Amino acid sequence: MQRHYPLDAHFPASLSAVLDSVPVGLALLDRERRLVYVNLAMESLTGYSVQESRGLFCANILRCNRSARDCPVAKAGQLTEPVSFDGTILSRARQKIAVQITLSPILDEHGRLTGYLETIEDLRYLTKAAAKRGDAFGFAQMIGRSLEMERIFNSLPFIAQTDASLLLTGETGTGKDILAEAIHEASNRAKGPFVKVNCGALPETLLESELFGHRKGAFTGAVEHKPGRFQLAHNGTLFLTEIGDLPLSLQVKLLTILDDRVVYPLGSTKGTLVNVRVIAATHYNLEQMVQAGRFRKDLLFRLNVLRLHLPPLRERNGDIRLLMDHFLQSFATKLEKNIGSYSEEVLAMLLGYGYPGNVRELRNIVEYSCTLCQGSEIKPRDLPAYLTSAELAAPTDQTRQTVAQPGQAPAAPGFSWQHLERERIIAALQKTGGRRAEAAKVMGLGRSTLWRKMRKYGLATAEDEA
Amino acid sequence: MKRVLLALRENDIAPRFDQCIEVMVVELGEDGEVRKQETLVLAGPSADDLCRLILGQRTQVVVCGGIEEEHYQYLLWKKVEVLDGVIGRLDDVLGRLTAGRLEAGDIVRPEAAA
Known part of the structure; x- marks a missing residue:
């Protein structure tokens, strides 16, 4: 289907309003492949405003990988029907974006080429x-x-x-x-x-x-x-x-x-x-x-x-281990290393840490460890130095109180993560009448994890120990 | 003396660093005048190869169109100044460069080049 549409330098405002409402990137080019108009979606994709783009060659604004080698627009004489192809463009923010480009010739009432309509669909969402x-x-x-x-x-x-x-x-x-x-x-x-x-x-x-x-x-x-x-x-x-x-x-x-x-x-x-x-x-x-x-x-x-x-990571019971394994697998693959696990000591340290920087901090710790790790298991020596120093245990009070949970009183000065965790275990046990399986479920922990933590905090009775 | 590499596509600054197969290396004197100028043709388009060439040529400034963040940051880390987002014809851009007025993001239109 060929369009008949007159292009002129004075772009009608009513048409620009229509084109701006289209959620797909649109560019109108003249016969010499210079930009006449780009809509808002195109401005958003490329980072160049319509005023900056006007009069420039399409390749300079769109920066499509195809324009360097076999640009369909360059074969202007051969283009009589719309063509569609996949490629990448490079935005002003230095981002490479996967797109699908459709190029249609625009002909006047005598069938003469007056320009092109270029449609750019962002494929990132796919x-x-x-x-x-x-x-x-x-x-x-x-x-x-x-x-x-x-x-x-x-x-x-x-x-x-x-x-x-x-x-x-x-x-x-x-x-x-x-x-x-x-x-x-x-x-x-x-x-x-x-x-x-x-x-x-x-x-x-x-x-x-x-x-x-x-x-x-x-x-x-x-x-x-x-x-x-x-x-x-x-x-x-x-x-x-x-x-x-x-x-x-x-x-x-x-x-x-x-x-x-x-x-x-x-x-x-x-x-x-x-x-x-x-x-x-x-x-x-x-x-x-x-x-x-x-x-x-x-x-x-x-x-x-x-x-x-x-929620902060320290309140997401069970997620620390899940995220540790997820990041380990992801960075080991990325760095092409054969790292499969954490040593017991590292596990204890990372699971007991407060993570004031939350998931981002955990991710950084795992990335650092994977980068330094020479073997197949992350050892304490692979961890960042600040983790192996003495005062790693608790998140700062400032971090903890930044966003108050509804109904939650701010923690008193001097509280540690361990103290908080101990209190949560006691509360869960009280709520479930001392039934450990139910308490573990409430806290999102495995039974054995809860049991280990109870022993750690001295909450296991002599009967339990027997 | 300053060594500047301009990524080219025919007579224009290359719209994309990673698609560029031709570069011009110029040496600018203290007064900004071009002392030496040579054009190199690459085997094929590759941003990694181009980065290697830039470092191998002891280039201090790179002038190009679009460049991916990864390569931009790499060159900055290697202490190479990158004037990216430059659009224009080689002669016009070179003129502005020698006058000491070229900046990243410059769109040098022929009528504004002087």
């Missing part, structure tokens, strides 16, 4: 979906079989299917970023862009322009129109990480956008309607920040429509 199916205990890249994580995994398919704002809380390293992307990939917006903004990484003025965009001349240095992350995330998901660091003045603006779904770029009186799902994440306790006057209560309510709290 590869991620395939990877997701392979995990036995988990969701996307997250794994776990503790009761806490199981509850989260069970709720994720439902959470992914709504467009309601979602607030993710949890200590650093618990997997908030991975979870946000996994929810996007499992949602109906998976074909749209997933755009991440770290609210704590930029100064206030830059962040405002980054989030909402600006018009040419809005401030010194604004030499061209620039779409904000909200516009780039159109028909997709905007992930605002470190939302607790968002300055109060921008909190008001964000609140307005969440209400009206209209974004006003800096220096513009014209708003753009955006269809974006917002996922926010923080390691702060936002309720405490509201009380301290550092976070707007109304914004918290808007973001807190759905909420997921990712």
Whole structure:
């Protein structure tokens, strides 16, 4: 099917609005293969705005691997029907992206070639979906079989299917970023862009322009129109990480956008309607920040429509061993080493450690150990030095109290992880009337693990020992 | 003296570092003038081979279009300055380079090259 569409330098605004609403990357090229227009999805894929792209050759912006050797557009004289091929493009953020490209010639009413329409479909969501199916205990890249994580995994398919704002809380390293992307990939917006903004990484003025965009001349240095992350995330998901660091003045603006779904770029009186799902994440306790006057209560309510709290690793009973084995297998394969297990001593050390850096820290420890390990078993000498020093046992009080669990009193100063674990075992035994099998189930532990821990903490009676 | 490697595709800066099969190595004097200039053709496109060539040539600056994060970080680690995201014709880019005005991400359009 050949299209008849007139291309001219003055691109009609009404048509650009239509093309921007398409969730697939679109580029219009002239006969010389110079870009005339790219839609929002294409801007999001390549990182180049329509103003920057205009007039440049497609190969410079798209950077497709096919354009260097056998670019179908280069065979312009031969192209009379649409062609489709797979390849990779390289974004401005230096990311290689697997895509499917369809190229269609555009002919005028006399059948003369006037340009090309290029369609770029991001294939990353397909590869991620395939990877997701392979995990036995988990969701996307997250794994776990503790009761806490199981509850989260069970709720994720439902959470992914709504467009309601979602607030993710949890200590650093618990997997908030991975979870946000996994929810996007499992949602109906998976074909749209997933755009991440770290609210704590930029100064206030830059962040405002980054989030909402600006018009040419809005401030010194604004030499061209620039779409904000909200516009780039159109028909997709905007992930605002470190939302607790968002300055109060921008909190008001964000609140307005969440209400009206209209974004006003800096220096513009014209708003753009955006269809974006917002996922926010923080390691702060936002309720405490509201009380301290550092976070707007109304914004918290808007973001807190759905909420997921990712538990710290030390509270995910049974997951430490699962993750240790998972990371060991993964890094041993990656490093092409024949490492199959941990020594007893290492196991005891890693299972008893508090992990203030949570899963990220455990992953780093295993990666470090695999890199240094010379044999087939991880030994204490392969562990990072800070783990083998004396004060490794407990997470800091600061880490533990960063996000308070509902109904949970903050731990008193001087608490250690061992103390906390002992208290949890006692509570579980009290709850189950002393029945160890049931207590182990409540805690997500094996019976023998619970028994070993009871002996360790002096909770086994003389009868038990006999 | 500064050694600069420009990744090329015909008369333009190569859009992709890993697809480039031709490079120009220039030596710039203290005044920015080109003292020596040579063009090398590679056996095939390979980012790893190109990194080896860059280090082997004791290159201090690389000018290219898109480059993968892995290779970018590797070159930085090896103390090679990478001016990536550069778009433009070789002559225009070289002109801006010798004038000491070339920066990463520059789009050098013919009318703006002077």
